[in-house]
Amino acid sequence: MSGRGGGTPWHLFALLAAAAGLAFALSLAIGASGFGFKPAGDAGALIFWEIRLPRAVLGTLVGATLGLSGAALQGYLRNPLAEPSLIGVSGGAALGAVLAIHLGLSQVLPLALPVGGLLGAAAALIAVAALAGLRGGPITLILAGLAVSATTTAAISLALNLSPNPFAAIEMVYWMMGSLADRSLTQVWLGAPLMLAGIGVLLLLGRALDALSLGEDAAVSLGIDAKRTRLALIAGIALSVGAATAITGVIGFVGLLVPHALRPWLGHRPGLLLPASLLGGAILVTAADIALRLLEPWADVRIGVFTALFGAPFFLWLVLKTRSELAP
Amino acid sequence: MRLEASGIKVWLKRRAVLNGLDLAADRGQLTAVIGANGAGKTTLLRVLAGLLPAAAGEGRLDGRALAAWPRPQLARTLAYLPQERTIHWALSARSVVALGRLPHRALGQGESAADRAAIARAITTMDIGHLAERPVSDMSGGEKARVLMARALAQEPRVLIADEPAAGLDPAHQLALFRHFVTFATSGRTVLVALHDLSLAARFCHKIVLVHAGRALAAGPPEEVLTPPQLAAAYGIAAEYRTIDGLPVVLPFDVLP
Numbered sequence: 001m002s003g004r005g006g007g008t009p010w011h012l013f014a015l016l017a018a019a020a021g022l023a024f025a026l027s028l029a030i031g032a033s034g035f036g037f038k039p040a041g042d043a044g045a046l047i048f049w050e051i052r053l054p055r056a057v058l059g060t061l062v063g064a065t066l067g068l069s070g071a072a073l074q075g076y077l078r079n080p081l082a083e084p085s086l087i088g089v090s091g092g093a094a095l096g097a098v099l100a101i102h103l104g105l106s107q108v109l110p111l112a113l114p115v116g117g118l119l120g121a122a123a124a125l126i127a128v129a130a131l132a133g134l135r136g137g138p139i140t141l142i143l144a145g146l147a148v149s150a151t152t153t154a155a156i157s158l159a160l161n162l163s164p165n166p167f168a169a170i171e172m173v174y175w176m177m178g179s180l181a182d183r184s185l186t187q188v189w190l191g192a193p194l195m196l197a198g199i200g201v202l203l204l205l206g207r208a209l210d211a212l213s214l215g216e217d218a219a220v221s222l223g224i225d226a227k228r229t230r231l232a233l234i235a236g237i238a239l240s241v242g243a244a245t246a247i248t249g250v251i252g253f254v255g256l257l258v259p260h261a262l263r264p265w266l267g268h269r270p271g272l273l274l275p276a277s278l279l280g281g282a283i284l285v286t287a288a289d290i291a292l293r294l295l296e297p298w299a300d301v302r303i304g305v306f307t308a309l310f311g312a313p314f315f316l317w318l319v320l321k322t323r324s325e326l327a328p
Numbered sequence: 329m330r331l332e333a334s335g336i337k338v339w340l341k342r343r344a345v346l347n348g349l350d351l352a353a354d355r356g357q358l359t360a361v362i363g364a365n366g367a368g369k370t371t372l373l374r375v376l377a378g379l380l381p382a383a384a385g386e387g388r389l390d391g392r393a394l395a396a397w398p399r400p401q402l403a404r405t406l407a408y409l410p411q412e413r414t415i416h417w418a419l420s421a422r423s424v425v426a427l428g429r430l431p432h433r434a435l436g437q438g439e440s441a442a443d444r445a446a447i448a449r450a451i452t453t454m455d456i457g458h459l460a461e462r463p464v465s466d467m468s469g470g471e472k473a474r475v476l477m478a479r480a481l482a483q484e485p486r487v488l489i490a491d492e493p494a495a496g497l498d499p500a501h502q503l504a505l506f507r508h509f510v511t512f513a514t515s516g517r518t519v520l521v522a523l524h525d526l527s528l529a530a531r532f533c534h535k536i537v538l539v540h541a542g543r544a545l546a547a548g549p550p551e552e553v554l555t556p557p558q559l560a561a562a563y564g565i566a567a568e569y570r571t572i573d574g575l576p577v578v579l580p581f582d583v584l585p
Contacts, residue, residue, distance in 0.1 A: 008438065078416035204435070211430055213417050214479070217379055217410045222483075223403030223431040268417040268463070 008272065012265055016279035020060065023286035027056035030293055054188045055180050059286040061188075062180070062248050065195050065240040067281020068274060070255025071262075072202045075209035075270035076233050077138040080263070081318070084241045084255040087141065087234065088148030089124045093245035095152040095159075096120020098172045102159045106171070113175065114187050117246025118194070124148050125238035132234070134227045137216065141230070178249035178304025180289050191247040198240025199278065201232050206271030213270060251304045253311025254281050260318065329405070329486050329518050330354055331376055335385030337542075338371050345371045347542035348385065353487075353520040353535070358506075358513040360529045361522045363539035364563050369522040370411060370491055372539065376520065377408035377489050389487065403431035407485035411492045411522075413472050418463040421475045425450050425460075428482030450482035453508060455501075469496040477505065487518040494525055506532040526578035530554055530569070538562050554578050 031052055033039040039047045069084035084090065100106050100116030109115075131144035156176070163169040208229040211219035220226055244251075258280040259273055266272040288306055292298050298306070333351040337344065345368045353359035361369050374380040376387045378394040387394040389406065397405075407428070415424060428450065429443040439447075451457055454474045464472055473496055480488060488509075494502045502525070510532055513519040523529045529536055530550040538546045538553050540562040546553045551569065559567045559580070567580040 207430055207435065211427060213415060213419060214424070214427060214476070215410060215412050215414060215416075217374065217377075217412070218408065220379055220399075221377055221403060221406070221408035222427065223400045225399065263417075267423055268419050269423055270417060 020282045059289045060282045062244040063281040063285025064278045065244045066254040067258035067277040069237045071259035071273045071277035087145035089238045089242045090245040091149045091152030092124020093117040093121040121242025177302035178251040191243040194243035201236035209270040329390045332388045336382045337384040357534040359535045360533040367539045406487040407480040407483040409480045409490040418465040422460045425478045428479040450478040454478035490521045530576035
C-alpha cells in the first residue's frame, strides 16, 4: 500500500482530483439531448444551464459533502462503520421536507422543500447538540444521534400515515429516495454556501482526528481542544449534510463506502483521509448519476436507491471482513 | 522543570480518589509513583498532565498553575503517555511516532527537517526501526508500547509523564526502557512514572512516592520508602528490601491477613 511513510501521497490526490474533474465534465456533457457541452436544438443552451449544470454541480458538491462527512465522523468516533446519517441531521432534513409536502407548502412555494429540509436539519442539530453535549466520548454522540434519528423516523411515518392524499404520500416517498434530477440553480445557490461552509469546517479537523487515533487523553495532551473538535464536527456535518439532504433527499452509503475504500491507500491516517474522501465522494456520486443516465432501463431509478443497492452488499462484505479480523 | 502537586483532591463519582495529595518531581530526576490498584496513581498523573481539574489544591509546572498554561504551550513542554494502549487505526509505527510532532507543527504545515530528525531519533532510541513501516494493528502489546513511548519521545518534552510504561514489556526491554528514562532525566528533564514493579522502582528511580488512600504515604529515595512497614501499610504485603551484588531488589513474599 502506498502512503505508509511520512509524506503526503500527492500522486493519489492528483489522480482523485483529475477523476473528479473528469466526472464533473462528463456529467455536463451527457444527457438525453446528446453528448457535448452544446446540446442540440433550440433549447440546447437552456438544457445545459438549467438542467445539466445544476445536476453536475449538485452531484459533485453533495458527493464531496457525504464522503468528507463520513471520513470525519469515522475518524472522530474511531469506528469504520459510522455514516453521516448516524448523527440524525439527515433524518431531520428529511422530516422537514416531508412536512413541507404534508402541509401542502410545496404546492405553493417553489423552495418549500429545500427550506423545510434546512429547518428540519437545524432542529435536529440543536437536538443532537443538546443531547450529546460538548463533553463526553463517542458513545454519547452516537446515542444522541440514534435518539434523534428514531424520533424523525417515527415522525416521518406519522406524516405518511396521515398524508392528505395518495399523491402527497408518493411525493414524500420519492423525495426521500434522493435524486439529483430536476433541481434548479436557485436550489443550488441555496444549498451550496452551507455545504461549502460545512466542508471548510470539517477539513480543519485533520490534526485533531490524527491525534484522536491515540485516544482522547493522548489527543488532549498533544494540544487538541476536545470541546472545539466535537463542536466543529457536529456543526460541520450538520451544515454540509443537512444542506445536501435538504436539496437532494437521502443518498446513503456514500459516507460509509468512500472513506473505507480509500483508507488503506493513505496509510490509514484519518487526517489525510478527509480531503481524499471529499474527492472520492464527488467522484462516486457523479459517476453513479452518469451511470443512471446511460443505463436506459435505469433512468427512473433514484440515485439514493442506486447507491443503497450497491452499498448494501459492500456493507455486508465489510461486516464479514470485520468479523474475520476480530475472530481469534 | 519542577512538577508539583499540593493538596490535590479529586472526586470521581462521589468517591474521593485523591484526598490532599502532595508530590514534587524535580528536574534531572526519575520519580516513581507507586501504590496498590485503585490507590489513585492514574488520577494523579492525569491531574499533573493537565487533563483533569482538581477539586481542591493545584498542580504546578515550573511554578505556574497547570490550569494557567495555554494548552499548545503545555503540549510542547509536557508529554503524557496513558496506560491505555489502544491505537485505533492500522497506522504504521512511523505515523504513530510522527503524531508526537503535532504540537510543534503549525496548522497545514508538513514535517520539517527538525520533525523528521526527532522522529528518527525516537525510533532509534526505542529500537523499533525494523517495525517502522509495519501497521501497529499487527504488533504485539510490547511492540505497541515501545511505539507509543517513541511517540512521547518524538514530542521532545521537558517533562515526561508515563502511566505504567513497563507493563507488558519483556525484561530486556524493561531494563532498556528504564535505562533510557534515567538518561533522559539526567540530561535535564523531569520524568514521572507510575509503576507496579517495585524492584525496577528501587533500582532506577531517584525518588519514590508511595500513594495510599489518595494521599502520599511516603516520599523519598527508594530505601526510605520501600520499607517493610510501609509496604505492608500500602499493599498489605510482607516484602523484603535486599541488595544483590549492590543492586536493590524488593521481594514480596506473602499477602498479609
